[in-house]
Amino acid sequence: MSLPPATPSPSGPLIAPPAPLQLRAQQQRMVDAILSAWEAGESIAVEAPTGTGKTYAYLMAALRQGGRFVVSTATRALQDQLVDRDLPALLGHLQMRRRVAVLKGRENYVCLHGVAQSLQTHRPADQLQALQQVARWAQGTRSGDLAELEDMRELPALMPQITASHSECLGQRCAQFTACFSNRARAQAAQADVLVINHHLYFSELRHRQMLGAANGFVPLADTVVMDEAHQLPAIGLKVLARGLNAADVQDFVQAVARQTRLHARGFAPWDALLAACSQALARWVATSQVSSTASGRAAESESAARAENTEALVYLHNRLSEMIAALQGVAGGAASLQRLVEQGNSLLAMLRQWGRPPAAGLVRWWDGPSLPHQQHLPHAGPAQARALRQGFRESPPWLWQALAALQPAVLNATWLAASPAVAESQSGGAQPRRWLFTSATLGQDDALQWFTSAMGLQGRSCSDDGAAAAPQSQQDPQQIQQQTSPQEQQTPPQVRCLRLAHALNWAAQAALVIPQSLPPADAPAPERAQALAAWLREPVTQLGGRCMVLCTSTAAMQALAEALRQALSAAPIDVQMQGEAPKRHLLAGMRGATGQGRRGQVLVGTMALWEGVDLPGDALQLLVIDKLPFPPRHDALHAARAAALQDRGEDGFLAYTLPQTAMQLRQGVGRLLRSFGDRGLVVVADARLATRSYGASLLAALPPMPQLPEEEVAQYLASVRGTAAEAGASPDIPHEKS
Numbered sequence: 001m002s003l004p005p006a007t008p009s010p011s012g013p014l015i016a017p018p019a020p021l022q023l024r025a026q027q028q029r030m031v032d033a034i035l036s037a038w039e040a041g042e043s044i045a046v047e048a049p050t051g052t053g054k055t056y057a058y059l060m061a062a063l064r065q066g067g068r069f070v071v072s073t074a075t076r077a078l079q080d081q082l083v084d085r086d087l088p089a090l091l092g093h094l095q096m097r098r099r100v101a102v103l104k105g106r107e108n109y110v111c112l113h114g115v116a117q118s119l120q121t122h123r124p125a126d127q128l129q130a131l132q133q134v135a136r137w138a139q140g141t142r143s144g145d146l147a148e149l150e151d152m153r154e155l156p157a158l159m160p161q162i163t164a165s166h167s168e169c170l171g172q173r174c175a176q177f178t179a180c181f182s183n184r185a186r187a188q189a190a191q192a193d194v195l196v197i198n199h200h201l202y203f204s205e206l207r208h209r210q211m212l213g214a215a216n217g218f219v220p221l222a223d224t225v226v227m228d229e230a231h232q233l234p235a236i237g238l239k240v241l242a243r244g245l246n247a248a249d250v251q252d253f254v255q256a257v258a259r260q261t262r263l264h265a266r267g268f269a270p271w272d273a274l275l276a277a278c279s280q281a282l283a284r285w286v287a288t289s290q291v292s293s294t295a296s297g298r299a300a301e302s303e304s305a306a307r308a309e310n311t312e313a314l315v316y317l318h319n320r321l322s323e324m325i326a327a328l329q330g331v332a333g334g335a336a337s338l339q340r341l342v343e344q345g346n347s348l349l350a351m352l353r354q355w356g357r358p359p360a361a362g363l364v365r366w367w368d369g370p371s372l373p374h375q376q377h378l379p380h381a382g383p384a385q386a387r388a389l390r391q392g393f394r395e396s397p398p399w400l401w402q403a404l405a406a407l408q409p410a411v412l413n414a415t416w417l418a419a420s421p422a423v424a425e426s427q428s429g430g431a432q433p434r435r436w437l438f439t440s441a442t443l444g445q446d447d448a449l450q451w452f453t454s455a456m457g458l459q460g461r462s463c464s465d466d467g468a469a470a471a472p473q474s475q476q477d478p479q480q481i482q483q484q485t486s487p488q489e490q491q492t493p494p495q496v497r498c499l500r501l502a503h504a505l506n507w508a509a510q511a512a513l514v515i516p517q518s519l520p521p522a523d524a525p526a527p528e529r530a531q532a533l534a535a536w537l538r539e540p541v542t543q544l545g546g547r548c549m550v551l552c553t554s555t556a557a558m559q560a561l562a563e564a565l566r567q568a569l570s571a572a573p574i575d576v577q578m579q580g581e582a583p584k585r586h587l588l589a590g591m592r593g594a595t596g597q598g599r600r601g602q603v604l605v606g607t608m609a610l611w612e613g614v615d616l617p618g619d620a621l622q623l624l625v626i627d628k629l630p631f632p633p634r635h636d637a638l639h640a641a642r643a644a645a646l647q648d649r650g651e652d653g654f655l656a657y658t659l660p661q662t663a664m665q666l667r668q669g670v671g672r673l674l675r676s677f678g679d680r681g682l683v684v685v686a687d688a689r690l691a692t693r694s695y696g697a698s699l700l701a702a703l704p705p706m707p708q709l710p711e712e713e714v715a716q717y718l719a720s721v722r723g724t725a726a727e728a729g730a731s732p733d734i735p736h737e738k739s
Contacts, residue, residue: 051504101192144181246392293367401457546601579606
């Protein structure tokens with residue numbers, strides 16, 4: 001079905017009846033470039049800054065292309081936004097009927113078997129009441145998506161009981177197989193014209209095919225695939241494809257043993273003591289692994305002691321698990337579920353032994369997880385425990401394209417590195433992606449989008465103004481980042497067209513930048529910097545009545561600054577919230593709701609989770625503070641390996657890798673300030689190196705163009721910002737999007 005013609009409009013609404021649908025000039029250019037590339041059989045990457053309206057642009061292009069298509073996003077929240085808001089709005093305006101489905105990982109759906117089994121197990125009254133609430137909801141929900149219960153305080157503690165991992169799922173042996181919400185979602189996905197997934201699920205699909213065969217996938221891909229928030233693909237892809245073991249895997253195993261032994265082996269072994277010993281050993285391993293992972297760069301004696309303590313904790317955990325598995329082996333004949341636990345436990349032991357050995361050549365090993373206080377016991381059930389259990393070790397090549405190249409050829413054909421669509425379909429027996437679009441507000445600093453394309457194993461070619469591809473630009477060859485180790489890595493990288501759109505928002509008129517020079521240096525202790533920055537921010541924050549978000553580069557800095565700001569603002573009607581004290585969406589809702597007259601102002605302090613995916617349009621956010629330039633942590637093994645590989649080739653690892661990485665992260669953070677055409681505000685980068693070091697000019701060039709203010713003009717500028725907001729009244733209803 002052909003779509004009505006779209007009329008370019010420099011400032012018209014994204015979707016505003018009546019027809020014809022009006023697109024801004026930037027959106028039209030994006031649509032034309034996408035269709036031109038796809039018609040030529042090529043992939044395309046588009047950097048579309050905030051305000052472009054890229055979501056509607058790529059949806060328009062995919063609909064015009066015709067046929068099924070898949071959209072993958074970075075988060076489940078963005079999946080829901082596409083399915084609940086963006087797609088219905090666009091399809092309704094165009095009067096088109098398309099079957100739209102959303103598919104998430106199995107752990108996002110309630111397990112009916114798990115709920116029924118848990119209700120039969122003796123547990124405290126409050127837990128039983130929460131389980132009964134879930135059971136009642138499960139009887140009436142259409143999707144079974146646990147996102148519908150995100151306001152339920154007890155949900156994190158119940159997750160192990162009411163969800164099933166791949167290894168725990170009984171499959172067709174389950175009495176609830178037909179009613180299973182996960183199975184229903186997969187069936188709907190297979191019938192959908194438009195399927196919305198997330199990046200984690202896409203890479204999990206690749207891993208699943210690698211394990212079980214290319215023909216045994218559960219995500220029905222299509223000829224056309226759109227990767228939104230594509231800048232996150234390299235990090236997410238490596239994390240999913242890497243070999244590793246989460247603390248949550250061990251904890252899930254321990255909890256499964258507790259459930260199954262209560263049902264089938266009560267009294268046959270001292271289960272309570274064995275389970276407690278394993279839980280304590282796990283907490284010790286997590287704590288020492290966290291300390292050991294940040295030991296690089298310390299004194300040699302301190303680093304050696306940290307690693308020795310971690311090794312001792314690993315051996316202790318291995319031995320405690322071995323004791324429990326030996327007890328399980330003695331009762332495994334009593335139930336099939338117990339035998340499966342023995343097999344699962346032996347796999348965990350093998351992974352722990354692997355972690356105790358050095359990594360193979362060409363692989364990088366790292367500890368992946370949030371920074372948490374050193375502790376010998378895991379937090380009680382809740383968000384803190386969920387964060388702690390996401391920690392674990394990973395082992396992979398340094399770059400995503402290397403991890404993809406290690407896949408079986410038939411699995412590789414489901415990626416952008418496939419040899420050719422015809423070969424892909426002949427090898428897999430099913431539809432494989434032929435047309436790729438990668439888009440984000442942040443993909444690179446040059447027209448070839450080298451920062452993004454090199455990590456993806458692609459060779460970028462800039463687009464000319466008419467949307468056609470220009471000659472390839474000279475850029476760092478992704479296949480030369482590290483010495484070639486296989487025939488696959490010696491092939492010429494696939495080419496991708498690249499388009500960088502200009503900023504749609506007028507940053508020069510809507511925002512300004514200040515770089516304070518009076519603060520302690522970046523390497524000063526976190527408490528000292530926090531006290532000084534809080535004192536500097538007291539007047540601007542008070543003048544705005546809150547409306548401030550502070551982005552920190554470490555947990556220690558966040559905690560110190562939140563406490564210092566609470567002291568500095570104690571006399572003002574302003575509340576300081578810190579990431580982790582409540583769900584992210586509640587914190588953001590508090591910022592949005594603090595703009596009404598008579599309400600207490602809000603300041604939100606967070607770490608890297610708030611540097612992107614935060615959408616606060618209007619006057620909810622008028623002061624954005626970045627505490628320090630976001631250089632990769634020195635102890636980050638992946639970053640260190642990439643920089644070292646470039647050094648080995650005779651290049652400057654800092655200039656070729658570390659600085660571009662920092663520039664992209666800084667741009668993402670700064671991009672939180674302006675979300676729509678009516679926004680105004682001030683960016684404060686509290687790191688004098690941006691103005692005094694030689695690399696500062698490169699970082700400034702990566703940011704949207706905005707004037708720099710001297711510190712003495714901050715109060716006057718913020719007064720004009722507040723005056724503009726007062727004249728405008730309520731926040732203008734101008735379309736915006738997350739990026």
